[in-house]
Amino acid sequence: MKKIGTRTARLLVALSVALLLVISLIGCGGQSGGGEEDNGAQSSGGETSGSETSGDAANSDVPATIAGISTGEHKVIATVNGEDIYEDVFMRWYLETTALNYGINIAQTEVDPQLEEYINGDKIARLGDYVNQIVLYQAAAKEGVAITDEMVDEYLETMATSNGFDRAGFITFMSDNIGFTEEGLRRYMKEGMAIPELYERKTQQITAAESPEEYYNANPDRFKVSESRTVRHILVAERSEAEEIIRALDEGADFSELAMEKSTDPSVNSNGGVIGPFDPDGVYLDGSGSLVAPFTEASYALENVGDYTKEPVPSDFGFHVIILDEAQPARTQSFDEVEADLTEELLWQEKDSYFDGFFQELVDAATVTYAEGYDPSSAN
Numbered sequence: 497m498k499k500i501g502t503r504t505a506r507l508l509v510a511l512s513v514a515l516l517l518v519i520s521l522i523g524c525g526g527q528s529g530g531g532e533e534d535n536g537a538q539s540s541g542g543e544t545s546g547s548e549t550s551g552d553a554a555n556s557d558v559p560a561t562i563a564g565i566s567t568g569e570h571k572v573i574a575t576v577n578g579e580d581i582y583e584d585v586f587m588r589w590y591l592e593t594t595a596l597n598y599g600i601n602i603a604q605t606e607v608d609p610q611l612e613e614y615i616n617g618d619k620i621a622r623l624g625d626y627v628n629q630i631v632l633y634q635a636a637a638k639e640g641v642a643i644t645d646e647m648v649d650e651y652l653e654t655m656a657t658s659n660g661f662d663r664a665g666f667i668t669f670m671s672d673n674i675g676f677t678e679e680g681l682r683r684y685m686k687e688g689m690a691i692p693e694l695y696e697r698k699t700q701q702i703t704a705a706e707s708p709e710e711y712y713n714a715n716p717d718r719f720k721v722s723e724s725r726t727v728r729h730i731l732v733a734e735r736s737e738a739e740e741i742i743r744a745l746d747e748g749a750d751f752s753e754l755a756m757e758k759s760t761d762p763s764v765n766s767n768g769g770v771i772g773p774f775d776p777d778g779v780y781l782d783g784s785g786s787l788v789a790p791f792t793e794a795s796y797a798l799e800n801v802g803d804y805t806k807e808p809v810p811s812d813f814g815f816h817v818i819i820l821d822e823a824q825p826a827r828t829q830s831f832d833e834v835e836a837d838l839t840e841e842l843l844w845q846e847k848d849s850y851f852d853g854f855f856q857e858l859v860d861a862a863t864v865t866y867a868e869g870y871d872p873s874s875a876n
Contacts, residue, residue, distance in 0.1 A: 558584040562591040563600065563675070564607040565615060573870040574623065576630045577863055586626055590619050592684055595674050603675025624872035631858050633687070636694040643689045648682050651689060695851050705846035708838040712831050719829040724781055725795045726772035726822040730754055731761040731814050738808030738815040745804055751819050760814065771795075773824065794818055 558567055568583035575581065594615065595602040656666035670676045676684070712719065728751065732738050741754055755769045763769055771791075773781045778792035787795075794809040798820040808815040866872075 558582075558588045560584075562588060563595070563602045565591065565612055567591070571867075573867045574627060575863075575865045576627055577634055579630065579634065581627070581630065586623060587619065589626055590622055591615070592676070592680070595676075599673065601673060601675045603671070620870060621872050623866075623870060627862075627864055628855075628859055629691070631862050632691050632694060632855065635858055636690040639694055639697055641690050641693045641697065643686050643693065645682075645686075647689065648686050651685060652682070695847075698854055699847040699850055702843070702847050702850055705839075705842040708835055708842055709831060711842060712834065712838065716828065719834060721824075721827050721829055722775035722781065723826040724773035724775055724822075724824045725798075725820065726770065726774075726824075727795050727798075727818050727820055728752075728755065728769045729761065729771055729791075729819070730759040730764075730769060730817045732758060732817075733760065733814045735808050735810070735815050738817050741817050742804070742806060742808070745817070751804065770821070773822070788812065791816060791818070795820065798823075 558570070560567060565587075567587035570582050570584050572580045573583045573586065591602050594600060600611070652666070653663055656663050659666065661669060667678050667681065670681055671678075730738075730741055730751075732741070737758070741758060744754060745751060752768055755764050759769055761769055771787070772795075774787055774792065774795075775781060776792070776796055778787035778789065780786065788811045790809055790811050794805050794816070795818055798805070798818070801820050801822065804819040805817055809818060810816075
C-alpha cells in the first residue's frame with residue numbers, strides 16, 4: 497500500500513482530541529444551528545474496540561443526509577482485511593470530521609454550494625485516511641482495547657470542565673454549533689478513544705529516549721532567547737490626557753496608581769497593564785501575539801528600568817504612556833532551565849517514531865480493495 501506520512505499517523509492518533517479543537521475554532525459564542533437531525537448511530541452500550549464504523553444493511557441507522565448532503569447508499573465501497581466499508585457510514589465519518597475540523601454545523605439544513613462542491617471532490621481522496629483509521633481500529637481490537645461507556649462518560653466530563661462547561665452545557669454547545677446529538681457525540685468519542693489507547697499500549701515500554709543533554713549540546717541555536725522588554729502602559733483616548741499623565745509622573749506621581757485611575761485598557765484591572773515580554777520586533781516571546789510598531793519602538797527606546805516615555809505614543813488604540821519594567825539581553829537558556837521539558841519532548845518523539853513504524857507496518861500489510869470509482873489513488 498501507499499506509504500503514509502508521520503503527519504497522517506499523528507492525526508489519527510490524535511483523533512479523540514478533535515472535539516477539543518473545535519472550541520478554539522468557533523468559541524462559545526458560535527452560531528446556533530440546533531441539533532434536530534440525528535447524525536449518528538445510537539450508543540450500543542457495553543464495550544467497543546472502536547470499530548463500530550461499518551455494519552450491514554439490516555442495522556444501518558446512518559441518516560440519509562448530513563448538512564443537506566447525501567450520505568450515499570448503504571453499499572460496500574471498500575474492503576479492509578475482509579471488513580466491508582459502507583458508503584453511508586464512511587460519509588457520516590467524513591462529514592462529522594469535517595465539521596470538527598472547520599467548525600461547520602452538520603445539522604444545518606442549507607449548505608453553501610461551494611462547500612458542497614468541495615466535499616463532493618474531496619470525499620474520495622479522504623477515503624484512504626478512513627481506511628487507515630479502520631486498520632488501526634482492527635489492530636486495537638486484536639490488542640483487546642475496550643472503550644466502555646464509563647470511559648466515555650469520564651472523557652466527556654473532562655472535555656466539558658476543561659472548556660468551562662458542565663456536561664449538559666457542553667452537549668448543548670456541540671449540538672448548537674456542530675450539530676452533534678448526544679448519541680452521535682458519544683459514538684464519535686467512543687470510536688476515537690480506541691486509537692490513543694492503542695498508542696499507549698504499544699509505546700508504554702518506551703520510558704527513556706535520547707539523552708537530553710546531548711541534544712541540548714548539539715542544538716545550541718534552538719535554546720537562544722531573543723532580547724526582550726517587559727513594560728506597563730497607560731492607554732487613554734486623547735493626546736492631551738497622555739500629556740497630563742506624563743506631567744504628573746514628572747512631578748513624582750505613582751505610575752501604578754495613575755494606571756488604575758486613568759487607563760482604558762481592561763488589562764489594568766488584572767495585571768496593572770503589563771505588556772510582554774516581547775522581542776525587538778514586538779513579538780511576544782510565548783508566541784501569543786505581537787505589538788504595533790510605534791509601541792515597540794518607544795519601549796525599546798527606554799534605556800533603564802523605571803524610565804517612561806516623555807511624549808505620548810500614538811497607535812490605532814489611542815495614546816500610550818509606557819514605563820520600562822524589565823530589560824533582558826539576548827541569551828541562551830541553560831540546560832537546567834530546559835531539562836524537564838526537553839526530556840519529556842524527546843520521550844514523546846521516541847514514542848511517536850515507534851508508533852509511526854508500527855502504523856506503517858499495519859498499512860503495508862493490509863489487504864484493501866476499492867469498488868469501482870472509489871479508489872483514492874485515482875481521485876486526482
